[in-house]
Amino acid sequence: MLEILKNRLKQGHRTLKFPKETPKLAERYRGRPIIDAAKCAADCSACAESCPTGALQMHPPRIDLGACLFCPACSSACESGALRFGQDHRLATRTREELLVDGGEAKLAAALDEKLRKLFGRSLKLRQVSAGGCNACEADLNVLGINVFDLFRFGIQFVASPRHADGVVITGPVSANMRQALIDTVQATPQPRVVIAVGACAISGGPYAGSPEVLGIPPEIKVDLFLPGCPPHPLTLLDGLLRLLGRIEDEGRISSSST
Ligand code: SF4
Numbered sequence: 352m353l354e355i356l357k358n359r360l361k362q363g364h365r366t367l368k369f370p371k372e373t374p375k376l377a378e379r380y381r382g383r384p385i386i387d388a389a390k391c392a393a394d395c396s397a398c399a400e401s402c403p404t405g406a407l408q409m410h411p412p413r414i415d416l417g418a419c420l421f422c423p424a425c426s427s428a429c430e431s432g433a434l435r436f437g438q439d440h441r442l443a444t445r446t447r448e449e450l451l452v453d454g455g456e457a458k459l460a461a462a463l464d465e466k467l468r469k470l471f472g473r474s475l476k477l478r479q480v481s482a483g484g485c486n487a488c489e490a491d492l493n494v495l496g497i498n499v500f501d502l503f504r505f506g507i508q509f510v511a512s513p514r515h516a517d518g519v520v521i522t523g524p525v526s527a528n529m530r531q532a533l534i535d536t537v538q539a540t541p542q543p544r545v546v547i548a549v550g551a552c553a554i555s556g557g558p559y560a561g562s563p564e565v566l567g568i569p570p571e572i573k574v575d576l577f578l579p580g581c582p583p584h585p586l587t588l589l590d591g592l593l594r595l596l597g598r599i600e601d602e603g604r605i606s607s608s609s610t
Pocket residue numbers: 398401402403404405406407414418419420421422423424425426
């Protein structure tokens with residue numbers, strides 16, 4: 352017992368000071384893509400041709416962050432160094448259109464309106480639906496519960512029943528077998544509710560797009576927050592959730608040169 356207590360004292364406090372401070376991420380982390388159009392040869396589309404999901408087009412440059420797997424075949428194919436991945440984990444948006452970035456300014460997720468912030472700002476219960484996919488998105492959502500990220504300190508919790516939830520988190524491309532279960536879960540969640548799409552699969556089908564088994568989020572389900580990535584980094588998830596609740600109060604705009 353004494354040994355355990357000694358080790359705990361030695362380890363100290365492990366919870367990140369996020370969002371007050373953002374930890375330095377590993378060198379190999381691939382965050383928001385950065386395109387330097389000046390370095391891009393006019394007759395070259397090697398990057399776009401290498402993209403497995405069609406997320407990238409050049410001349411003019413545009414990346415669909417909702418379809419991007421951050422794999423990064425494009426930056427490896429680019430010989431001029433015009434395309435690279437930065438360290439910026441902030442990717443959340445409120446609309447699908449805002450995930451289409453062109454190398455200029457990008458708009459980050461705005462907060463819910465005042466009425467919903469009052470309701471959910473200090474206590475948000477979420478039911479997660481795994482609608483296909485590889486389960487890596489679920490793994491990163493689980494990671495939010497460990498003491499490093501400590502999601503609970505913000506009043507955000509995952510619950511077992513949609514009837515006890517304020518919102519639904521969707522992962523996976525929504526396979527034919529999961530479509531009705533997803534609709535039922537959303538309908539069982541009381542109004543007002545929020546719907547959050549996590550990962551390339553939920554947003555665009557990701558690597559499964561085009562499969563006849565992949566139906567996508569039904570159009571009658573309105574998504575309030577898009578969290579891209581494959582899977583999204585836990586900080587991307589936490590940043591997006593806190594933006595939605597109005598607990599990160601920067602201007603919500605970034606330049607593509609931010610790292
Ligand atoms: S990192 Fe994204 S844009 Fe680049 S090749 Fe992979 S999926 Fe396509």
